[in-house]
Amino acid sequence: MVNDCLRLCVQSGDYSYESVKLACFPRMREYQIHDAYRVSAMYEASNLLKKFRTDSRRKKINPPRCRNFFISASLGVWLEDGDLRLPELGKIPMTNHSLSELRQQGVSITSVTLTPRTCSVIYRKPVEMIVPTGMVGIDLNLDNITSFDTSGSTNRYDIGALAEIHETYRRVKSRFRRRDRRIKRNLFRKYADIEWDRKNAIMHEVSRRIVDNAFEKRLAIVLEDLRGLREMYRKESGNSSYYLSKMNAWPFWQILHRIAYKAEWRGIPVHVISPEWTSEKCSSCGGRMADPPVDGDDVVCLSCGLVIDRDLNGAKNILRRGLRSRPGGSAGEAMMGGQVSERRPNPGADADHPTSHDK
Numbered sequence: 106m107v108n109d110c111l112r113l114c115v116q117s118g119d120y121s122y123e124s125v126k127l128a129c130f131p132r133m134r135e136y137q138i139h140d141a142y143r144v145s146a147m148y149e150a151s152n153l154l155k156k157f158r159t160d161s162r163r164k165k166i167n168p169p170r171c172r173n174f175f176i177s178a179s180l181g182v183w184l185e186d187g188d189l190r191l192p193e194l195g196k197i198p199m200t201n202h203s204l205s206e207l208r209q210q211g212v213s214i215t216s217v218t219l220t221p222r223t224c225s226v227i228y229r230k231p232v233e234m235i236v237p238t239g240m241v242g243i244d245l246n247l248d249n250i251t252s253f254d255t256s257g258s259t260n261r262y263d264i265g266a267l268a269e270i271h272e273t274y275r276r277v278k279s280r281f282r283r284r285d286r287r288i289k290r291n292l293f294r295k296y297a298d299i300e301w302d303r304k305n306a307i308m309h310e311v312s313r314r315i316v317d318n319a320f321e322k323r324l325a326i327v328l329e330d331l332r333g334l335r336e337m338y339r340k341e342s343g344n345s346s347y348y349l350s351k352m353n354a355w356p357f358w359q360i361l362h363r364i365a366y367k368a369e370w371r372g373i374p375v376h377v378i379s380p381e382w383t384s385e386k387c388s389s390c391g392g393r394m395a396d397p398p399v400d401g402d403d404v405v406c407l408s409c410g411l412v413i414d415r416d417l418n419g420a421k422n423i424l425r426r427g428l429r430s431r432p433g434g435s436a437g438e439a440m441m442g443g444q445v446s447e448r449r450p451n452p453g454a455d456a457d458h459p460t461s462h463d464k
């Protein structure tokens with residue numbers, strides 16, 4: 106259905122949902138299916154076309170096609186006796202965790218999407234913003250996440266397992282000797298799914314612990330904006346393929362995203378700061394840290410001689426930048442240099458003015 110819409114609309118140049126609907130509705134009527142699925146097919150087509158328009162401005166690309174199997178509904182979805190019900194489809198049993206989320210006061214389901222492997226439910230719930238009493242800086246590294254907060258305490262969360270899992274599956278795949286390409290592709294896809302499930306479980310667990318800590322201590326969270334980091338680890342960068350594979354498998358964006366949305370769900374303000382120089386500068390005087398590390402994970406400052414754990418130094422710098430980026434941030438921190446960009450996920454919600462809002 107989505108591909109039908111794409112074919113019908115790609116020439117028109119008008120990709121708004123209303124135009125897609127106007128052009129495609131007669132064709133959609135031919136499908137013997139509930140209205141809810143017609144609407145979401147046209148909506149998906151409209152989104153793919155808008156993305157196509159944006160992307161084709163930068164380079165020449167083929168018209169979009171929908172290649173994934175899915176069915177999605179935003180109308181006529183409801184909960185009944187612990188099952189999710191979609192129009193003209195059977196019951197979808199929910200886990201207790203999902204049910205307890207969906208049954209909270211004020212929750213409304215926006216849409217449900219089924220793929221051969223997953224069922225995703227998008228829902229809205231009202232969130233009461235907390236009034237933070239401090240801030241915590243989060244430094245993401247290859248094998249750990251280090252936090253440092255305004256009360257002076259630091260935490261380290263081990264994520265070394267993510268790289269280990271990646272390495273295990275990389276080795277399994279490199280030993281694979283079957284010639285049949287189709288069998289190989291299907292098997293690789295299966296491995297990729299298992300690998301992802303295992304990594305995902307770890308990322309959820311770690312981000313939940315970070316957010317739980319921030320919530321208990323009433324701390325706003327400061328994260329680095331790591332978009333664009335991937336650019337540094339492309340083929341042309343001159344690094345070994347082993348190193349590139351390791352870096353590209355490092356799911357930094359997924360971890361940050363999980364921390365950010367879990368925090369928003371709990372009403373914790375999230376500040377996003379520029380990652381420039383957060384690991385190269387001294388967290389005490391703002392001078393430059395010597396490279397390489399002096400002893401194991403410790404780095405030394407070339408100006409004041411401070412010897413400090415590299416990751417803790419990063420977390421301190423991130424916290425500092427977060428404090429400075431906040432409205433009325435301390436001017437004394439201007440010596441840190443570097444640019445600050447702040448992006449608030451909830452423009453309507455300010456830390457000083459707790460409000461209730463939809464997420």
Ligand SMILES: [Zn+2]
Nearest residue numbers: 387390406409
């Ligand atoms: Zn220093």
